[in-house]
Amino acid sequence: MNIRTLTITISGKTDSNPGVTDLIQLLTRAIWQVETDGEFIGNSNTGYRGDTANGIKSTKDKVAHFYNNPIELGVPEEMFDEAHRIVKHFRELSVDEWTKDFIKECYEIAQNPAVNMSKIGFVVAMVPTYRKKLEIDNHTKEFEDSDYVGVVGKRQNFFVKFLSKKYIATNESFLYTFMDRRKNIVKTWVNIDKDEAWNFQKSDCIDLDAFVRKHEANKFNDIRETYINRIKIIVNKGIST
Numbered sequence: 350m351n352i353r354t355l356t357i358t359i360s361g362k363t364d365s366n367p368g369v370t371d372l373i374q375l376l377t378r379a380i381w382q383v384e385t386d387g388e389f390i391g392n393s394n395t396g397y398r399g400d401t402a403n404g405i406k407s408t409k410d411k412v413a414h415f416y417n418n419p420i421e422l423g424v425p426e427e428m429f430d431e432a433h434r435i436v437k438h439f440r441e442l443s444v445d446e447w448t449k450d451f452i453k454e455c456y457e458i459a460q461n462p463a464v465n466m467s468k469i470g471f472v473v474a475m476v477p478t479y480r481k482k483l484e485i486d487n488h489t490k491e492f493e494d495s496d497y498v499g500v501v502g503k504r505q506n507f508f509v510k511f512l513s514k515k516y517i518a519t520n521e522s523f524l525y526t527f528m529d530r531r532k533n534i535v536k537t538w539v540n541i542d543k544d545e546a547w548n549f550q551k552s553d554c555i556d557l558d559a560f561v562r563k564h565e566a567n568k569f570n571d572i573r574e575t576y577i578n579r580i581k582i583i584v585n586k587g588i589s590t
Contacts, residue, residue, distance in 0.1 A: 351426035355381070357419040359466060367466035370416070375464060376432035378415060379473040381424045382408050389477040391518070409473045416466065435479045451478075489570040495534045498575040499561040507557050507577065509535050510589070511549040527555070534567075534574045549585065556583040 355378060362368030383389050392407045415422075439452075439459035446452065454471050455478070458464055464472060499505045509527035516523050523544050527535040537559070539547070549555070559577035567574055 352423040353426055353429060355422040355424050357416060359416065362466075369463045369465050372436060372458065372462055372464045372472065373429065373432045375412070375416075375469070375472050376435055376475065377424060377428050378422075379408065379412050379476050380428045380431055381422070382411050382415075382473075383476055384428070386411075389474075391474075409470050412473055413466075413469055416469075435475055438479055438482070439475060485569050489572060492528070492532055492534055492572050495528075495532060495572050495574065497564040497573050498529060498533050498535060501561050501563055504558065504560045504579070506583075507535060507559055509555055509557065511551060511553045511555060513551070514539070514544070514549075525549075534572060535577060536574055537577050537580060547582070550588065552588045554586045554589050556586065557581060558583060 355374060357370070357374065357378075359368035359370050386408065390406075390408045390411075392409070436459045439455045442452065442456050451471070451474070454468075455475050458468055458471055458475075498507070507527075507529060509529050512526045512528055514523045514525045520538065521541070523539045523541070525537050525539050527537075529535060558581040560579040562576045562578045565574055565576060566572065
């Protein structure tokens with residue numbers, strides 16, 4: 350693994366201006382922080398994580414702290430490479446892809462090699478936004494033939510593989526994603542207590558009984574998804590071999 354030194358410089362900083370820095374360097378620092386924490390921590394997620402009490406804050410705040418208290422940092426070359434890919438992605442967006450003001454702001458930031466530190470929130474958020482776009486594209490390709498499972502309002506047996514979970518702060522719950530043997534997507538909402546009790550590992554194969562709550566096409570990629578609840582875990586058979 351090739352390691353490069355992350356060079357932190359801010360020019361033009363005054364009492365009224367936070368100054369300007371290199372966009373690739375700032376993005377690389379954001380990538381390093383996300384990888385170190387294992388996730389992007391938005392401002393709305395710090396409360397759930399209990400981090401604020403320990404002085405640990407959002408990804409943006411950690412990156413900003415680093416810039417205000419610079420230390421020499423060695424990071425893998427791959428992180429610089431990803432930073433360049435992120436800039437290229439946003440720089441080449443067409444007007445039709447400006448789906449919201451945030452995307453338009455990222456597009457404008459990507460047009461220049463330097464960025465004002467007042468835009469740090471946008472720059473840091475470019476990392477999970479870009480990764481989410483890749484995830485959606487890959488997910489769409491892999492599960493484009495996903496179909497609805499079962500009958501809404503009926504209980505049935507499911508044999509599924511655990512794919513992922515994501516904490517949604519607005520719901521104060523985790524969204525779990527599974528797939529069955531035919532690569533049909535199955536999802537459910539799980540509260541924090543149940544999440545701790547389940548403790549699934551990625552690719553665990555699980556036999557369960559559940560109520561089919563609804564069938565719904567994903568609003569991002571139109572993939573057909575089945576939502577279940579009232580779940581009874583029959584057996585977790587672990588990772589298939």
